[in-house]
Amino acid sequence: MRLNVILSLLAVLFGQPAFAGWAETLAAARGQTVYWNAWGGDARTNAFIAWVGEQTEERYGVSVAHVRLTDTAEAVTRVIAERTAGRDTGGSVDLIWINGPNFLTMKEQKLLFGPFVADLPNARYLDLSAQAAASLDFTVPVDGMESPWRLAKFVFTFDSARVAATPQTIAGFVDWAAAHPGRFTHPDPSNFMGATFLKQALIELAPDPAALLAPVTDAAFATQTAPLWAWYDALRPNMWRGGMAFPENESVQQQLLNDGEVDIAMSFDPASTAAAIAQGLLPDTARVFVPEGGTIGNISFVAIPYNAANAQGAQVVANFLLDPAVQARMQNIEVLGSFSVLDPARLDGDARAAFDALPAAPALPKLEDLGPTLPEPHPSWMTRLTEDWARRYTR
Numbered sequence: 129m130r131l132n133v134i135l136s137l138l139a140v141l142f143g144q145p146a147f148a149g150w151a152e153t154l155a156a157a158r159g160q161t162v163y164w165n166a167w168g169g170d171a172r173t174n175a176f177i178a179w180v181g182e183q184t185e186e187r188y189g190v191s192v193a194h195v196r197l198t199d200t201a202e203a204v205t206r207v208i209a210e211r212t213a214g215r216d217t218g219g220s221v222d223l224i225w226i227n228g229p230n231f232l233t234m235k236e237q238k239l240l241f242g243p244f245v246a247d248l249p250n251a252r253y254l255d256l257s258a259q260a261a262a263s264l265d266f267t268v269p270v271d272g273m274e275s276p277w278r279l280a281k282f283v284f285t286f287d288s289a290r291v292a293a294t295p296q297t298i299a300g301f302v303d304w305a306a307a308h309p310g311r312f313t314h315p316d317p318s319n320f321m322g323a324t325f326l327k328q329a330l331i332e333l334a335p336d337p338a339a340l341l342a343p344v345t346d347a348a349f350a351t352q353t354a355p356l357w358a359w360y361d362a363l364r365p366n367m368w369r370g371g372m373a374f375p376e377n378e379s380v381q382q383q384l385l386n387d388g389e390v391d392i393a394m395s396f397d398p399a400s401t402a403a404a405i406a407q408g409l410l411p412d413t414a415r416v417f418v419p420e421g422g423t424i425g426n427i428s429f430v431a432i433p434y435n436a437a438n439a440q441g442a443q444v445v446a447n448f449l450l451d452p453a454v455q456a457r458m459q460n461i462e463v464l465g466s467f468s469v470l471d472p473a474r475l476d477g478d479a480r481a482a483f484d485a486l487p488a489a490p491a492l493p494k495l496e497d498l499g500p501t502l503p504e505p506h507p508s509w510m511t512r513l514t515e516d517w518a519r520r521y522t523r
Contacts, residue, residue: 150249153440158189160441164430165203166225168196169379172403176464184448190441195221200230207239207433219435223442226274226431228266229507234431235273241432241439243272248443250450251275255471261427262469266504267341274429275446278458279467281425281498282324282418285385285393285401289413294392297419298332302359305366311391313368313375313384317514321378325394326513328424330356331502340505344512353513357520364521371521386410399465402492406461416493422500427469452479460486467495 162184168174174194181192197203203224210219226234234240245251254262254276262276263269286294295304305312315322331337334352342348364371368390375381378395385393386409395401404410430449432442448454452475455468472480 149247153247153443154188157438157440157444160189160438161191161193162222162438162441162445163193163195163220164223164225164442164445165195165197165200165206165221166223167198167200168194169198169377172464176458180445180448180454183454184441184445188444188448190444192445200224200226204230204233204239207234207435208237210435211239216435218437219433220437221433222436222438223445224431224433225277226429227426228268228504229510231265231274231429231431232268232507234433235268235271239434240273241434241436241442242274244432244443244446245270245272245275248275248447248450250447250452253450253452253470253474255474261425261501264503265429266426266507268507270429274431275450276427276429276469277446277449278428278464279425279469280396280428281398281467281501282328282394282396282423283398283401283416283493283498284418285382285395285410285414285416286391287385287388287411287413288415289411290388291391294417295419297421298329299359300419302362302366305363308391309366310368310370312363312366313371313381313390314394315377315381316374317517319377321381321394321396322374323510323514324396324424326356326517327505327510328419328502329359330505330509330513331424332419332421333359340509341503343506344508349509349512349516353516360517360521382409385414397466398493398498399461399467402461402489403465405489405491412490415491418499420499422502423498424504425498425501426504453482456482456486459483461489461492462487465492 164177166177177192177194184190184192203221207219207221256263265274284294295301301312314325317323317326330353331340333355334340335355336352339348339352375384378393381393382404384390398416401410401414401416405412405414430446432439436442452470455470458464458466459468
């Protein structure tokens, strides 16, 4: 039996990453250009991806071409179309920043390369136990088919110069909006951020939040969402523009906050407020808050399509993203500010010191300030939730 197969089996049995064949992967990757399909709506993230490409080209001879997406489904659709056309090799997508429903679609349709994560040398810095955050994507087991790269957590932003007290729970938004009519809104739920706001509310208001971790059924949906719609019906009349119009995305809502039209915005990046202040996009008095019970959080992953033309280069990029020095740079508020996916207990002294030395900012919360991380519902819930919201509240 080949050595790399033996080591892979040992990795499965003992939970340790297998590195056999990595030298061959590096050799095959040299000279490749990895077409990384990733959301392109954030300038700091775009700059970080560009830096990653510069570094991997200099160190490993692997360049990165950022294919900027407005929706991850664009890349998934492209892979599906290629399979339909019989293009099972030489695909146009090498790496995808992917999460949740899109990952589930690709996994179920066997559109993914792998498993490969255990073969990445830097996977030794991850907690890959069965229930760890790096092993689950919206409750769906990753099974080594996608690699983590940044931590996301849902937060709210407010201007402390205008707002003395923020809602302490999702239920509390109703009373807050009634006391501050027209000063709250959320992105349209057709956008990921608007859908996340609805999911956060559902988790807090559902009679049995554990039911949200299983695939949705008609009966469960009716029971678990009933309190949500009652809450939303009470909230909506006091929302911005009477709840009849919604900002297109989080960037538009952030601009409304900056312009003084609303008092609360939202993001899936706890560092985004501090970054926006530094860019002059929010006032210096902007701050972050979360409800008392915590908020939805998840890990952003990268996956490799089954027919990727440059799968070896994609693995090199995925491994580079897990380097502790790269993760520390990513967490630096002056660079990107996204929290690391690495397990601190697995870092050596130098790596921990690099994280400890990162700069702080008044609007940058510490991880312990963000409260518990609530698991995402099963992907099927988001589809039903946004469809039902549109049916109820749009014409």
